[in-house]
């Protein structure tokens with residue numbers, strides 16, 4: 001059976017466009033609101049990434065830290081995150097959803113229990129920020145057994161030899177970090193250079209779906225639209241923060257923002 | 267879990283850089299894999315490079331001021347009755363604490379790596395002060411990450427960093443203490459690892475930083491081993507080495523050369539205010555293993571894996587985690603760990619400063635309190651050595667506020 005993530009990429013390829021991938025944090029700022037946001041943006045986004053918040057995120061910039069902080073302050077727990085996914089999936093059974101976060105939460109939960117909960121709530125994939133290759137091999141294999149996509153990460157610092165190994169052991173989707181930065185940094189590398197690196201990865205294995213993330217906003221997204229997929233995260237988190245500050249309906253605001261992002265890549 | 271004899275503790279890890287199969291490792295974002303691998307290779311080479319070792323020894327002697335004194339605390343010993351109490355006065359090292367060893371070595375490595383910028387974290391401000399000093403000496407531009415709360419409470423060290431020309435970045439996330447400073451420093455390094463060398467201020471973080479730090483502070487016990495032999499003619503049968511542990515760098519350095527002897531190691535964690543539950547004592551209080559700053563360790567956390575807040579009068583010990591090396595020593599039963607609360611640490615500071623010519627900062631005062639607690643129960647033939655790894659001058663404001671007066 002094709003995975004939902006695979007099907008989403010196929011559909012985008014047929015439409016000759018990049019897949020739009022959003023990142024928001026579960027529970028930002030409440031369970032209900034983050035579910036409403038997911039429902040709203042899923043009309044435009046092809047794949048949804050949902051962060052499960054950690055309070056010591058060593059690779060996240062201010063915006064995502066802010067989202068995580070708001071969610072944790074409102075008491076979000078891992079079981080709530082799975083509830084949000086479950087409810088979202090009930091309404092949108094075919095929309096792929098990838099959970100993203102730090103390994104300690106999985107470690108405390110227990111890998112097997114965590115994956116059972118992923119399966120039961122309908123999670124399609126996982127991105128674990130601080131469990132790099134090859135340390136992640138065992139866990140990635142467990143994911144595969146459960147038909148959960150384990151998304152490997154590549155970065156500008158990844159050497160060629162390493163890149164080949166990671167790609168060889170990867171599943172369908174790979175995440176290329178555009179630049180040396182935490183999330184939310186300004187794009188400090190030229191889109192041309194990023195696309196060059198992207199193409200280098202594609203040449204190693206053209207079948208993998210390579211998505212680019214970090215530093216992508218409505219200003220930069222169209223210059224990278226050649227990629228299989230593009231991830232926008234911090235800009236969305238920032239819009240949520242602004243909506244809360246200005247007492248606007250965050251789901252409505254995000255609906256528009258993601259709609260506009262989509263327009264820029266079709 | 268067992269410690270092997272004849273092999274440096276820092277090298278007793280498996281292929282995944284785990285100690286005892288359970289502690290340490292490299293839980294890091296992909297971007298840091300390469301810089302950490304490069305640094306790991308470079309350090310492995312430098313450790314065997316005679317010229318580098320000569321250079322290290324040269325600066326330890328002429329710049330750090332090695333060896334630091336080893337003295338008997340006659341008055342304290344008489345006052346308590348019981349074991350003989352000694353101090354290794356590491357606070358006599360240039361800059362006033364053991365953090366100078368790690369800072370100096372990191373600057374030497376950064377030079378070899380061709381880096382012009384160096385960044386580091388700090389809690390008590392010593393790690394930052396020393397890094398800024400060494401950076402200035404070796405011509406590196408220096409940036410220090412420090413929690414906003416610690417900037418408030420460790421003013422003298424902040425002023426020293428500024429005087430040395432370092433940029434201080436106040437960290438205002440979370441509890442605004444050391445844990446947040448380390449996180450923010452690592453984030454900065456993720457973004458700047460192509461041009462910048464990172465120094466982690468204690469034996470925590472990804473494996474290579476634990477190694478470099480413990481390798482550097484080991485100088486303390488290299489000196490002490492000789493000094494003890496000179497004093498007693500041998501290593502006394504019943505001897506205890508007491509050291510406060512925050513991240514655990516001073517304790518690792520204090521104990522390293524005695525690893526294969528019968529000497530007893532006691533690590534003292536921060537118990538926090540008497541009636542607080544926000545202690546910083548993951549080893550004493552049986553915290554679970556979790557991942558913090560790239561390494562698996564006993565760490566204060568909730569059931570979910572969110573890192574817990576801590577509270578301690580000593581900024582240097584106010585950290586929810588602990589070096590994987592100490593986790594290893596604990597599980598292998600090579601070292602014993604206990605905690606001392608804020609109030610008792612203050613009492614120890616007061617007593618030692620009154621009776622002796624040294625005046626320990628609040629971090630080693632935790633260890634001195636354990637010495638005060640233990641000594642009367644022991645025989646005069648037994649020996650207690652405390653690592654006096656910092657000077658109270660940096661805590662003047664806090665001490666005045668808590669006790670009304672400051673003596674030194």
Ligand SMILES: Cc1ncc(COP(=O)(O)O)c(C=O)c1O
Pocket residue numbers: 363389390391392393467468469510511512513514515516517581582583627629630655656657
């Ligand atoms: C004087 C002093 N002692 C102890 C510590 C705790 O660190 P570690 O356990 O790494 O020695 C610090 C940290 O800042 C310190 O400044």
